[in-house]
Amino acid sequence: MSLKLFELVGTDEARPFSPFCWRTRMALAHKGLSAESIPWRFTEKHAIAPHRSEKVPVLLDGETAVVDSWTIANYLEDNYPDRPSLFGGEGGRAMGRMMNWWGDVTVVGGMFPLIVADIPGHLHPVDAVYFRTSREARLGKPLEETVAGREKSVEGFRRSLDPMRLTLRTQPYLGGDAPNYADYIVFGGFQWARAISPFKLLAENDPVYAWREKLLDAFDGMARKSPGYPV
């Protein structure tokens, strides 16, 4: 068994920051698997082109390349079935698909306009130019203008987490008594933000904050040990 994971980094090779790569990192840890990290930067398309991908994460399992965090989660579940389950059955896998989209749209999509301007400072110049140009084209305005007023606009983001917050009233994790892939989907977003932005996404008295603390401590503090700002 030889696993390798292409992970997005910037100037600091030891500071992976993609929300999607973090989903995979947590999933690997959940399965008790370790993967050698291959640092990858935005403009290194050539490095993953042979694996038919333009984005990370890309997981290499021996000769097999698996692309996209959701596909990787399913691959791990199917190919390492004797290890702890990521989905807790087929119902969890099916609902996990929607949790994944909720994580993409509401969590990652909601964080993006709050923290995006903090990203270029963590990138090498060539990547910073690529990032700024491509994202500003998508946003139709400068990154700095996008995050302006975030002390106020964060309130809408926090409110958008209500379905999760309400769930945590009666169970410690989205996965139930213990975390599963549903938790890693959301946590990946927070770990992305923590790596590249000092902005406080959550209030300290928020149940989601307490939940994040527990995931930072999971797997011997794997996520907390990774470089990041205080949250």
Added chain:
Amino acid sequence: MSLKLFELVGTDEARPFSPFCWRTRMALAHKGLSAESIPWRFTEKHAIAPHRSEKVPVLLDGETAVVDSWTIANYLEDNYPDRPSLFGGEGGRAMGRMMNWWGDVTVVGGMFPLIVADIPGHLHPVDAVYFRTSREARLGKPLEETVAGREKSVEGFRRSLDPMRLTLRTQPYLGGDAPNYADYIVFGGFQWARAISPFKLLAENDPVYAWREKLLDAFDGMARKSPGYPV
């Protein structure tokens, strides 16, 4: 086995319209169970008080009263384990808790300001007064003012369904290849709207529209046979 279900109705006893009762109705059908319907109206608190509830659905299973649609779904899953599963395993049950809150907050909560003014017309005068008074106190404005401009504000509601819409790209139901309780959570909201409002919540070219059509046809068209407006 003798099941009875208190269901919210208005002037038409045969037109149950609570989103939460519809979740239970669909869950019962999924389990292959039938329940005698006990029509219940907003102001008939006395009828369910002995079952320690102020709201419906209330399910009576012999001597046992079960209150709240989520609790009922879990009760059915645990007490009728040999019937088709509502959650598809413990992971689905755990994630279902969040799907249920998403259904409450985003789906039912999103529909409410679009259709609420259409409800009193379906109620007996005493219930209509109760409904208008309690809801206008909550909203801080008249029902009619709440729904004003809904042709425009429906766009935000439609957009809020994106995580579901994107999920339906790769699987026919939130539950996977076949519907499960995750689908009934959302469908309950649509069946509520259909029963009491002529307002078009979905565009016909929306994948969510096609999904709703299939659920209207499920269980021999149980939901479609229930009185409602064209959708």
